[in-house]
Amino acid sequence: MKLITDVSVMSRPIVAGRGLTPASLFNAGGTGAWFDPSDSSTLFVDAEGTQSALEGDAIARIANKTGSAIPALQPAPLARPKLGRVPVSGRRNILSDSEDASSYRWAPEGVIIAQPDETFPKPLSGPQAIWSVTETNADTPHRVRATQLSVVAGLTYTASIYAKAGTADRLHVVFFSSGNAWTGGASFDLTHGTLLSGGVNATISDAGNGWYRCAIKTLAGGTNTFGQIIWGLSSVGAYPGNTGNTVYLTGRMLEIAPHMTPYQLVTSAFDVSEAGQDSTSYLDADQNDSSVTWTAPDGVYTVAYAGSGGAVVISDGQTLSGPTEVMQTTPIAEYVAINRALTQLERNSLAAYLEHKGAGL
Helix, strand or coil: CEEEECCCCCCCCCCCCCCCCHHHHHHCCCCEEEECCCCHHHEECCCCCCCECCCCCECCEECCCCCCCCCEECCCHHHCCEEEEEECCCCCCCCCCCCCCCCHHHCEECEEEECCCCCCCCCCCCCCCCEEEEECCCEECCEEEEEEEEECCCCEEEEEEEEEECCCCEEEEEEECHHHCCCEEEEEECCCCEEEECHHHEEEEEEECCEEEEEEEEECCCCEEEEEEEEECCCCCCEECCCCCEEEEEEEEEEECCCCCCCCEEEECCEEECCCCCEEEEEECCCCCCCCEEEEEEEEEEEEEEEHHHEEEEEEEEEEEEEEECCCCCCEEEEEEECCCCCHHHHHHHHHHHHHHHCCC
């Protein structure tokens, strides 16, 4: 935990979720504000508070959980922060639209992508939105690409995808970047679940119902913004396709790591989740130009928040009056302001609570 405070706070392991929430502080006396992005019932896309918000929405109003009628507001649409969520372990999957092959980010070439009916077997764990990838009869490469990826020299990247044999049973994965700065490749047998090429840098693991998770790692030899991952039905480049050749794909993932880790679903830049992991909800300042303010009654407050990088900030003796900014940092997972000093135990409890709320940021 990174703790920033103008009076030192003792490290004390207090488990969040045993009633040691900001509600306890206000029950013990004082008024102010408590804004919690994880409480969807308090978030609205309109300043009047009539339309509830979802991940990725711009937030216009946040209800005050102290019971006060003073909300946090941003009437200007372009200045509203986005609501996001991320696993408490943090985001690892660099790719977006990890299960949505209808997105332009899947960049099909020489293939037709379609979604099978709901009865088609899915992996036993991991992604649930699956796609068929079928060759056209054009004389061209037959593949799906993730394009315009930013890579950094000297870092090891691992790409993975869930694949299942259809009428074809080969999957070929290739890394490529401008100037051949970042390359690697592997081939997989989707009938027998075996590795055909790729050596120690490639793996294939059983995901159930005939699905396999195929992965390959490589070291970036240069820094650029034009990296690509190519998933092909053949290892060769252009060739006359066969409309009878189909494989099934889903669950793309690219991470900075020397090995594959548990799959993260990335619906958008502001909506990342992982099965079996709690999520942190947060407000993102969208390049530091978004804000929400509440109208603080005149007073001297203790102000605390959970912010970016796991920072927990507790500041004493803050004189507040009138419009007061909530977005102290980017992103922010919780904000509390109470018009009194806290006891040492209250500070310890609040620090533990905020650390829990900000995990993953």
